[in-house]
Amino acid sequence: MLSPFPLFPSQFSSVTYIATSTSISPPLFIWTYSTFLSVGKHIKATSPVFFSLHSAVASLEEAAVEDEEKTDAKLKWVDIGPIITEAQKQAISQLPPKMTRRCKALMKRIICFSPKDEIMSILLASWVKTMKPIRADWLSVMKEIRRLGNPLLLEVMEFALLEDSFEANIRDYTKLIDMYAKHSMLQNAENIFQAMKERGFTCDQVTLTVLVHMYSKAGYLNKAEEVFEEIKLLGLPVDKRSFGAMVMAYVRAGMLDLAENLLRESEAQEIYVGKEVYKALLRAYAKLGNTDGAQRMFNAIQLARIVPDCWFCALLITAYCRAGQSDKAHSVLENMRTVGLDINDKCVALLLSAYEKENKLEKALSLLVDLEQDGIMVAEESSQILASWFRRLGVVKEVELVLKEFSERKSNGKRSTLPSE
Incomplete structure (x- = not known):
């Protein structure tokens, strides 16, 4: 019986193939291969039988070396030190x-x-x-x-x-572009976008919207506009994310008129951007004290079937307070109470601050009484405004009875409306 010659795993397939093609059984071929390795160079060169095995042997030896390299590599991967x-x-x-x-x-x-x-x-x-x-x-x-x-x-x-x-696929590229954008790595994102196009992928609306959002956050309005126009020129659908990203680009650039116009364009197509986009535009108008713009945005929010919460109302109150229209700000607060919205301390603090600037102490105290009757207790920010205001006016003693009453409520487990000195 022939003794099997040790082979690497990958060599068995080669042996089987060669043996089958030459009508030699694998055991006989292995024995021949073993003998070939043991004979001298002269016999290998002159014997027709051994000479015909040169190519087969070379193939097997090459496979052996490759198997050794793979085995070593796998061992290195297993070992982490x-x-x-x-x-x-x-x-x-x-x-x-x-x-x-x-x-x-x-x-x-x-x-x-x-x-x-x-x-x-x-x-x-x-x-x-x-x-x-x-x-x-x-x-x-x-x-x-x-x-x-x-x-x-x-x-x-x-x-x-x-x-x-x-x-x-294109989504893989989009994900990486988006991740680079979130890390403010614009050059890397642009490189990946270019590599995507060079590999034959066609730009779609999702990828281009990611670029609009990236340029918007980075303050590159012109580039954001170029990409947004490219979406339209390619005939791709402009969805609420695309519109929202471009509206935010205009808001960040302080171009509120263009932002609002684009918002109207999307609404005309019955495409309504996200809640945060409306809030951003409302906030921008509020900071400027632009009451008309703020009220338009507040109305638009409701038309977009978004139910205003206390934070939307706080922004509208901010707009009226900054414009010196405390009475309208108070009306917003009253509307909140009417519809059952929770009145947070921020809304109360904004209105109290406006009353302080306009020196309307009586209205401030009237507001506190109304809130108290509804079981609404002012918190830290409002309390600090009142304390500072009363000390500046030197009327702390005049409101001593009110302070005492609120202190009694605090001792009963409720928060005091006004802080004592």
């Missing part, structure tokens, strides 16, 4: 049990990654060459990196996009 921190050990122990070995191997190296000793792109390239990952492996690794909050996620994603094994 003995010097790791307790935090790293903890993170490694929490890797999902169902994660594949190839993914765990990479995750261990990422968790223990040291920028002083390693280069991430080289590490990932080595992993790809050794482990032959598929898209599911990449996604599994990225999900785990995101869960750990590891800052290497962006670098891993950028590398993956250029790898055929990842099978990148």
Whole structure:
């Protein structure tokens, strides 16, 4: 019986193929191969039988070397070194049990990654060459990196996009662009966008909206306008996110008229932007004391089927207070009480501050009595305004009885309306 010659795993397929094609049984071929290695060079060169095996032997030897390299590489991937921190050990122990070995191997190296000793792109390239990952492996690794909050996620994603094994689609590019935008890394985002186009991906409305939002936050109004116009020129649908991103760009640039005009354009198409966009425009008008603009926005909010809360009302009160129209601000507060909205301390403080500027002490005290009757107790901000106001006027003694009454309520477990000195 022929003794089998030791072969690497990858050589068995080669042996079987050669043996089948030459009508030689695999055991006989292995014996011939073994004999070939033991005979002298002269016999190898002159014997027709051995000479015909040259190409087969060369192929087997090449496969053997490749198998040795792969085996060594896999062993290196398994070994992450003995010097790791307790935090790293903890993170490694929490890797999902169902994660594949190839993914765990990479995750261990990422968790223990040291920028002083390693280069991430080289590490990932080595992993790809050794482990032959598929898209599911990449996604599994990225999900785990995101869960750990590891800052290497962006670098891993950028590398993956250029790898055929990842099978990148346009949403993958969009996600990375959005992540770079959130980290204010505009140049990186633009580079990825350019790489996406160079690889033949067609820009869609979602990707372009992400760019509008990025340029808006960065204060590049002209670029935001260019991208927004590109959405229209390409005939892509302009949804509420696209409109909202461009409205916010105008708000951040202080161009409230253009922001409101674009808002009207979207509403004419029955496209209503998000609640935060309306609030941002209302806040901008309120800070300027532009009561007409603030009231228009407050009305628009209701037309967009958004129920105003106490914070929307506080912004409208701010607009009237800054414009010196405390009576209208008080009317907003009364409307809040009528419809059953909770009156927060911010609304009360704004109105009290307006009364102080207009020196309307009686109206301030009347407001406090009305609130008290409704069981509404002023909190810290309002109390500080009242205390400062009374001390400045020197009328603390005149409101001593009120203070005493409120102090009694406080002792009974309720918050005092006015603070004592």
